[in-house]
Amino acid sequence: MIEAQQLTKIFHDKKRGKIRAVDGVSFRCQSGQIYGLLGANGAGKTTTLRMLATILEPTSGTAQVAGYDVITESQEVRARVGFLSTATALYARLSAQEMVEYFGRLYGLQNAELQRRIDALFARLEMNDFRDGRCDKLSTGQKQKVSIARTLVHDPPVMIFDEPTVGLDVMTARAIVNFIRECRANGKTVIFSTHVMTEAEKLCDTIGIVHNGRILAEGTVAELRDRYQQHDLEEIFVRIVEAHP
Helix, strand or coil, X not given: CEEEEEEEEEEEECCCEEEEEEEEEEEEECCCCEEEEECCCCCCHHHHHHHHCCCCCCCEEEEEECCEECCCCHHHHHHCEEEEECCCCCCCCCEHHHXXXXXXXXXXXXXXXXXXXXXXXXXXXXXXXXXXXXXXXXXXXXXXXXXXXXXXXXXXXXXXXXXXXXXXXHHHXXXXXXXXXXXXXXCCXXXXXXXXXXXXXXXXXXXXXXXXXXXXXXXXXXXXXXXXXXXXXXXXXXXXXXXXX
């Protein structure tokens, strides 16, 4: 489970002063659910996810991930989280297999278990054709598959997806969307950020609409439609954001 309580992150800029990137965000996501953060670029989605993944420390507020506090038990959180974003950040000179194996060893997997996990992931993600290919020679879609395998090699119970389909072709994006659904079906806790309305509508059990670092509205797609008397999710989003300039 993920539970955020008044998460706030303030950055300090010499020219602009205090920048409140995330402002008192609270929400909950249970196992076997997908919680979607829907917002434009710069809304605070990535900063929120990075705090949940312990990449950034909150200025105030807190969160629990898989039962562990992101501030006081950050190592325990990291061991139970898979974080996937559009920035694949692969080591260019390693092969696809070497890349996934390297991260598996970082997570403490031993030889037999690590090889079993790698074989299963490469088969599931249809990666065997480029198993020995160097990461700098792979296509964008292949690199994203390597990132997925690297993220999943330790079988984390919590998955965090930060705009994972941006810049991908239709077929690769579709494969990732289907993969996110599988994570939910396998009982994982999934949080997913996007600015694409159709992705949010198709994937999310609950949507939090984010603007200027705050969650302005929350609910299922059906609840949001009923509350705002509008069927089109994009129209609902625009109406909410325009009411909070």
